Amino acid sequence: MEAVYSCFREKLGQVILPGDVFCFDVSAVEGSAVRAERVICGPGLRRNGDEILVYKSGILRHKAPNLYWIDSQQKRYVPVKGESVIGIVTAKSGDIFKVDVGGSEQASLSYLAFEGATKRNRPNVQVGDLVYAQFTIANKDMEPELVCIDSCGRANGMGVFGADGLLFKVSLGLVRRLLAPQSEIVKDLEKIFPFEMVVGLNGRVWVKAKTVQQTLIVANLLESCENMTTQQRQVLFRRVAEGSL
């Protein structure tokens, strides 16, 4: 593990570009061939034989013990298995719904993949509805597939939502900042007034507050968080909380 870490160490926290290569002495790792001691390369890094290639530009991050990934900014979503996203139902065709998730292709969602759905008891999903769903199949060669239940058959908050409220798009980087544990943006925001929010990893955010005006304020604040320093954000949020905006 030391051998692997030493090859990444210099670049940790620095900007790296597509095409960069990380090599390390494979024999050193294989010598301690314990399953838990394998290198995990996260998003932005790709395995190529015994090397690790970079295919996104961004900052190299590391999580102990052996997880490396690239923290990058992008707006185009690429479906990944297991991720939860907000989709828009665009078509109903027989047994499946077509759902727009912002990826290169529309995802399919079976009508049986809802909590409590059976062949006789179809879920009430209309074209234009918003669904919070999870990918079960997502790879570059196949049509992505969504489900609105977990492995135990429970919805766990997935399914159709959002009778009213507002949906808008932000960058994938901001979404990850919102979903980070103990996110500062969310902590600052919840002080202003009560509201509800659904954040999909595909960059879609849905908000709802007590009035349309409040909903719009939250949405605008979130959108403005994209390019603001912590100080700027706190000043802005304070002004909104005081009602001077």
Next chain:
Amino acid sequence: MANDGSAKLSKNLLRMKFMQRGLDAEARKQLEEDEKRIISDEHWYLDLPELKAKESCIVEERSYVPCEDLVYGRMSFRGFNPEVEKLMVLMNAPKEEEDDEEEKDVGRMDTDITDEDMAKRYGSLVESMKRRFAKKRERSSLKDSEEDLNHNVEPSQPKKAFLKPKD
């Protein structure tokens, strides 16, 4: 005469089970060898170098969720949507606590049915299973004994008999 006859019998006929008895050891051995050759001729294999599936020490992970420990995507604040707030607590709980909860569930399930209930249930089950596996005669005797028991238990009930109508 008999010898001539056996020499003319076909191989397939000799291979049949009822012919095996009459065969001597040598002929039997030869037959077995023939059979083996047929099988090994039919058995074919690819002439390839042995594949060594070398397990890579690099694993790919496409999602940011495990990297950055991203939380559950539905959020509600200050009681706007209590259902979602309940879900948030549930989904954002650390993994170990989830395990604890499961254990608790198991404990509660145990208390649902007490040991006594269990014993009672299995006691009656033994009786019915015994009935099922009993032979016909035994079963009838079982029934008789039960009826006897019943009679013993309720002797107070008057036996119904045909009442002759009075003229």
